[in-house]
Amino acid sequence: MSVTNPPTVVVTVVTYNSAAVLPGLLDSLEDGMRGLDWRLIVADNASADESVAIAEKLVPHCRIVQTGRNAGYAAAFNAALREAGEYDAVLILNPDVRLSAGSVATLMTRLGGEVGITVPRILDENGHVALSLRREPTVGRALGEAVLGQRAGRYPALGETVVDREAYFRDGRADWTTGAVMLMSRACLDACGPWDERFFLYSEETEFALRARDRGFRTTLVADAEVVHIGGESRVSPALWSLLTVNKVRLYRMRHSAPATALFWGAVFLREASRAALGHPRSRRAAVALLRPSRLPFPPPA
Incomplete structure (x- = not known):
């Protein structure tokens, strides 16, 4: 009887003075990655705190990639990807994410073929559903949000953010999603190339998801996969x-x-x-x- 090896997932975490939140993520990796062959790459943007030391202590066999400067999210991810070796998929995580048990294996079940990116349902630290699904930016949606605010999201033509909470409890497509947690297939990454480093922070995940869609790859929410994201838009300065x-x-x-x-x-x-x-x-x-x-x-x- 042949034995099928589990998929290989490279977990990438971009750190920048992340010592306060990083331990919680690293502690969640073993359960979150259950059933998969995985390895961790931490891309550090010249942290002045103990981020690197914490990663090396809690995940001793992780690989540390030093960018040497505050290079931004996309540039750090690309630096990690260049060191990834062979893999079936790459998972990018914010350091303030906490994975639930088996969540990434659940994401893997939907990844492949035309589905190039899978994402979980995201909860905030209080257990509320984060509105992480987005529609493509358009003039109509920008104007709708200018007039109606977040309520515009009730109408697909008028709002970029998907505000219907029921949409987060069933599998479905999105034009793009917030980039705190994204699982990308090897085929999608090979076809699309690196993330766009012209974006220091924000819109890099949007650009990549739309570029992937242009090349025939879909972004899909997998509702049975769930994670917690401690940060979020409410903390944006x-x-x-x-x-x-x-x-x-x-x-x-x-x-x-x-x-x-x-x-x-x-x-x-x-x-x-x-x-x-x-x-x-x-x-x-x-x-x-x-x-x-x-x-x-x-x-x-x-």
Whole structure:
């Protein structure tokens, strides 16, 4: 009788001063990766804390890749991927994620063929479903969110975020999802190439998922897989919110004409400016960044 070897998954974690949250993730790996052949690569963006020492202590056989600078999420992931060797799939994780038992093996059951990316249902630390599923950015959706806020997501033509909580309890397709947890097939990564390092943080996962879709690979939610994400959008600072907002426009510009991008920029600016007028500090900072994106305080790609 032949014995089938379990799939090989390379787990990649990007760290940057992540010592406070990293132990919880590493402690969850053994149960979360149950049933799979896996190895861990930690891509460290020049942390000044004990992130690397913690990884080496808790997962002694992990591989550490040092980028030598705060290179950003995509660049660090690409650095890890260059050291990955042979694999069937790659799992990227934020250091503040906690895997549930068997969750990644469950994601693997749906990965393959046209399904190039699988993602779990994500809960926050209070057990609430995180709204992690997204539709492709469009002018109509940007305008809908400017006028209706998150309520626009109730209508597919008017909102980018999928707000129907029932959608998170059944398997289904998404144009893209938040990048805290993504399992990508070897075929998808080979066809699409590395993540786009022009995005220091935010929109890199959007760009990759849309590029994968362009090449015939779907992103699928696997509802039986569940993880906890301690961070999330609620913790995003005004500076990071500015980067998120500007990168949305940058990505749109990469995929659309100049006139369409002008309309998209206007809709995004309307959203942030209207909320800034109501006294929201994040939106005030983002509106200024949309007018002067070159002044964002983040290092450009090398």
